[in-house]
Amino acid sequence: MSEPARDPRMQSLINRLQPGPVRKVKVLGFDGADVMVQLSDAERGATEIGRIPREEASMRRVGHPAELFEVGQEIDAEEIGRWREGQLHLSARACEIPALRSFLLAFERGQVVEGTVAAVHNFGVFVHVDGEPDGLRTGFIRVPDLTWGWINHPAEAVEAGRRISAEVIIAETRTGQVTLSMKALREDPLIRFADQVGRVLTGPVIKIVPFGVFVQLAHEVMGFLHLSELTDEPVETPDHLVEEGELMTVEVTEVDLRRHRVRLGAVGGADGTRRTGAQ
The missing domain is CATH 2.40.50.140 (Nucleic acid-binding proteins)
Structure with a gap:
């Protein structure tokens, strides 16, 4: 289907959520609940100090990142961007489950996927996307992306267990989720x-x-x-x-x-x- 015109603000958000390059980093220590890491640039023979914010440390709930990482440990982390006078921020959670990351990186915007509705809530619908790693629930449909018509609750559009087709809006390695749209497959x-x-x-x-x-x-x-x-x-x-x-x-x-x-x-x-x- 032809791609609809998008709100520039939504497009800017999608651009920021696109997966970044993965770097091999060494844990140096902790700054509060953030993880401080060292990055090496073999080509330039230089090192750089980066930061993994607490919310980007893991998809698991932990009291402190020290429960996950040890000083000197080497881990993979995805580049997010630069803050605090150019300091590089990274996400370890984006690389936490290699099979999930590979699954999400295979999606392209506009791709049509199949799946089964896993749960329906007032804020949106969770979907088991075909081919996802076992034990995970990777698809999500926001309420406005369910149907062109007016609904008071997502349950008016879908129910748990239903097989659906949907279009990929964006796959986010940092959330471990692919955002989908059912209405995108139907003419406005x-x-x-x-x-x-x-x-x-x-x-x-x-x-x-x-x-x-x-x-x-x-x-x-x-x-x-x-x-x-x-x-x-x-x-x-x-x-x-x-x-x-x-x-x-x-x-x-x-x-x-x-x-x-x-x-x-x-x-x-x-x-x-x-x-x-x-x-």
């Missing part, structure tokens, strides 16, 4: 809805927020009507003006494909929106 419904600008449509209110309401316009398509379109009178929220499930007649004023957003206007101007009664 707004593409076919884009010619509805200027049309007057009727649909149920599916969510009320302090600054307006969301109205269902078609399958997996909802639009936003700002509070100012509902009334000319000063009100803090639209709760006393409209109820969820109530049918509302509105005009489609904008379909923004890049932001995946539909803006609505009142029919007849402010305080003139036609509501056709409770559903």
Whole structure:
């Protein structure tokens, strides 16, 4: 499928999470809960002091990294970046399970994978991706990446044990996880809805927020009507003006494909929106 336009901020985050090169380092000691390491550059005959932050020491929960590493021990660590006046920071957890790292590095953005839903939570869905190392759970789908439509809980979209196909967003060696999207494998419904600008449509209110309401316009398509379109009178929220499930007649004023957003206007101007009664 063609790649959708992405928020520049999301792209910047993805770029920062891309796996870095792996270095062989020697543990020098500990600075609080951070691990201080020495890196050698054989070509230049130089050494450098680096830092492994506590949260990058291991995927296991430990009281202190000293429970994991000994002074003089050599370990592999992935470069993260430079902070504190150029000091190199590294991640040991990204190299902790070689089989997991190899599995994750084999993924490419946009690749389609198969898997089985392992658990469904209000914050997202965990997936057993086919081929992952035994005993691990490597896939994760954020709530916005489950479906184009509106859902109150991920359980409305998938259930544990279901076989799914999904597209790879990014594989992160530092978290040991591959972020997936189910909706990326389906066409954005707004593409076919884009010619509805200027049309007057009727649909149920599916969510009320302090600054307006969301109205269902078609399958997996909802639009936003700002509070100012509902009334000319000063009100803090639209709760006393409209109820969820109530049918509302509105005009489609904008379909923004890049932001995946539909803006609505009142029919007849402010305080003139036609509501056709409770559903």
